[in-house]
Amino acid sequence: MYKSLLYKEWIKTRSGIACLAVIFLGVGIYSFMKINESIRLLGIVNLWETAVQKDPAMFPQFKYLPLLAGILLAIMQYVPELQFKRLKLTLHLPLNENKILLTMLFYGVIAVLSLLLITLPILLLGLGQRFPSEIVWANFQQLAPWFLAGPAAYLITAWVCLEPQWKQRILNIIPGIIALSFFFLRAKSGGYQPFDPYLILLVIVAFFFAFYSTARFKEGVQ
Amino acid sequence: MTPIIQCQNITHYYGNRLIYKDLNFEVQKGKILGLLGKNGTGKTTIINILNGYLKPQAGVCRVFGEDMDKLSPKTKGSIGLLLEGHIQHSYFNLLQIEKYYRRFFPKWKRDAYFGLIEKLKVTPTQKISTMSCGQRSQVALGILFAQDPDLLILDDFSMGLDPGYRRLFVEYLKEYAKDGNKTVFLTSHIIQDMELLIDDCMILDYGKILLHKPTKELMEEHPNQTLEDIFIELTGKY
Structure with missing residues (x-):
């Protein structure tokens, strides 16, 4: 039965996941082309020096991409459920309702994480070909909160999408934006490190928000 | 009782x-x-x-x-539910929706579904969202009867159905x-x-x-x- 639920989610999102994979690949290739261009123009020694002294982001193109991926995937998964209140059909299946929602959320989180966890090592390994491990590590620290924003954005968007009432949906968006802004504070590489566990905690807590929206849907809130 | x-x-x-x-x-x-x-x-x-x-x-x-x-x-x-407007998961095609539902219902009657679908002049890979209201009602009906609910x-x-489809529904x-x-x-x-x-x-x-x-x-x-x-x-x- 859970296989069937996952199959439904796959049918809804497969084209979107394919598009996101192409976008991630394209942006990844573009990022490395930009780095290679900088190496050709400035020389590798100058670029190393800039990387050490000015701490620039090597992959600025990836700043909002995980966030967008999370939002898009949640929209693809949950907007069709709320259109014409199809969620009633899903919750009417002979399965525990919480387990149904849990399966749907797990599917989305794993889809977003798969995309991000395939991309992240490729970026860092590629960077490691030209730069020392300290610079690679600094970039990992820079990328970590941006990539964590992916699952957080997915879960917060799911919470907003599953909310049955428009007024409450807008009220959910406001704390949602505030929570997501924590992933994009300006900081030097490593400056985020003490904050990272709290961001992970935020992702874990956000996992339960959608249950509240679904409970309201079940009560018939309009 | x-x-x-x-x-x-x-x-x-x-x-x-x-x-x-x-x-x-x-x-x-x-x-x-x-x-x-x-x-x-x-x-x-x-x-x-x-x-x-x-x-x-x-x-x-x-x-x-x-x-x-x-x-x-x-x-x-044990309950077959038809939502107003014959709403179904319209992002599926006719084969996909059968594959989706059949695992949930132990008494699933494949023939009941495909018997009704055969009456539609559509290919099994057609998406439900591209079908007319009458055709969608038949898909929904097929799914309900395949579940064999009590x-x-x-x-x-009857909403949105022409007399022909309405009569078919009543007969079934x-x-x-x-x-x-x-x-x-x-x-x-x-x-x-x-x-x-x-x-x-x-x-x-x-x-x-x-x-x-x-x-x-x-x-x-x-x-x-x-x-x-x-x-x-x-x-x-x-």
């Missing part, structure tokens, strides 16, 4: 607007009950309450003896209920053809039940009148 559906003292308001006060009714096993009423009289509301998708201000409904907001997965598996709950099944429902073990609770605002189908008739007006009695008895009390005539007589033309 425990009724399949039992609603006791249901009271519900949308804002200040009263939908019903102390609504009481039962549906016995093997019966087809038609809840008829004009638009906005609360037919969909009672379907939502029955399936646990709306909490009324007061009262309780039980389906197979279970409270509406605590239906067990097993009970849900109770069918149909919300305004009669066939489904003929052995006496299956129960049907349906709502409709189109009364035509209903006397051919329903055993018990319940007419709802704004806030209350106007009438609840066996269709046969009702038709005998009003000779030379159709159910539609009786409905208009009771509820007024507009």
